[in-house]
Amino acid sequence: MTSKARAAIMTSPSTDLEIRQYPLPSVERGCILVKITCCTICGSDVHSWTGRRSAPTPIILGHEIVGQIAALGEGATHDSGDRPLNIGDRITWTIMDNCGKCYYCREKGLMMKCRHLKKYGHDSCEAPPHFIGGFAEYCYITPGTCVIKVPDNLSDEEVAPANCALATVVAGWEAAVVEPFENVLIQGAGALGFYAAALARHYGCRRIIVSDVLDHRLEFIKAFGATDILNVKGMSDDDTIQAVRDLTGGFGVDCVLEVAGIPSLIPPGLKCLRTGGRYVEIGNSSPGADFTYDACDIVWRRLTLKGVHNYDARHLQMGVDFLAMSRDRFPFKDLVSRRVSLDNINEGLRIADSGEAVRVAVLPELPS
Ligand SMILES: [Zn+2]
Known part of the structure; x- marks a missing residue:
């Protein structure tokens, strides 16, 4: 050597x-x-x-x-x-x-x-x-x-992102406790968003809504299980919230995964939840990601907000298994x-x- x-x-x-x-x-x-x-x-x-x-x-x-x-x-x-x-x-x-x-x-x-x-x-x-x-x-x-x-x-290129992007999404998915037939919103069509969409399809979600500002990413993510895509560029928060509610019988999604790393997405994302919904924050992993929100809405609508940073060893194994089987x-x-x-x-x-x-x-x- x-x-x-x-x-x-x-x-x-x-x-x-x-x-x-x-x-x-x-x-x-x-x-x-x-x-x-x-x-x-x-x-x-x-x-x-x-x-x-x-x-x-x-x-x-x-x-x-x-x-x-x-x-x-x-x-x-x-x-x-x-x-x-x-x-x-x-x-x-x-x-x-x-x-x-x-x-x-x-x-x-x-x-x-x-x-x-x-x-x-x-x-x-x-x-x-x-x-x-x-x-x-x-x-x-x-x-x-x-x-x-x-x-x-698995090829090298298929497996390389597993130990950050995919394993983190698997950890976030576990934290979200998503049940089959639930509706999810994935904020962000980067690598984490692609893996999240595939997991949502794998776990039998009904509506898998993905939002981003890049059309080519949103088109591509349909191949990973997204059922609905939302290009939120130029859309007001109210329009985004309404679009998500329209896709979910007026209620909002059961779960949101934020994987874009943009703090201003959190307030409208929380509003996209149905009463009792869960919000998993993954993307904002650098300090300074402040946001403002009415805590009363979290209380009255019984929302859950969880943060997930990195993952446990088992999530990497689950990610590798998921790649190999799907x-x-x-x-x-x-x-x-x-x-x-x-x-x-x-x-x-x-x-x-x-x-x-x-x-x-x-x-x-x-x-x-
Ligand atoms: Zn990384």
Whole structure:
């Protein structure tokens, strides 16, 4: 194996990433060295790159990663589902490494809120092992990470977004407690919205209404189970609320999932709920997302508002299983519509920022 490998480093926001070499780490007990085969660009990578979200520097961004096992540390023998691991196996893994011993890990079942949390693609790469992000040739997996072997029928591009976008939506779906035949509104036709629509169809929802401002996304999401699409560009909040009520017998939807990350969508979204409805807030994951709402409406109409940030290991496994069992039903493979090499990472980030592609894949081995 080579002793050095390449990574795209962000030294400060709003500047181009630069390719650097770091020495590959020796693989310690319980750790895994992965040769990255694909990393998709998440919206939060773009937000970090443009400075809309703060990130420590220098940093290797990218967390929607899939790759092949290059080296296994002593004791790293099985994945989270007890399947044996071997050199060359394709794996995905949780976005976080958690300690398993703190108050939130042990007592409250909130591994994503571990007091000693590390997140791939979110922490500084200054110190060894350096390779802790996805825009690189290798990634170093530490023992507190839940690793999942990728089923053979899934391509790298299909499975890469599972460990952020899809697993988060699965966690949000669980929080929403949606029953078959219920009506849902999905605010936002980004990657999370596409997965949410497919889950809603899979779980037997009746009306699956998706709102966004991009016509091409809304047309595309019909293939993922959306029954009704609403382009809310230029629509007043009252018109949006009325349109949702018209589609649901005048009552409003049972559940709303907010996956656009736009705080001004929350008040009209709450109004789109029927009495007793549930609102799951997922998209606004950067501070400053204030909104104003009449609390009396929440009380009188018995509304529930839940926040979901990241996910638990089981949600990633459920997401991978969902992809494997429904890849013939929904065109997950088409969510990635653009590809760049590691050398062209900056072009990839610009494409992702434009909204043209739901996901852009960074493929280390693609010739530049
Ligand atoms: Zn992400």
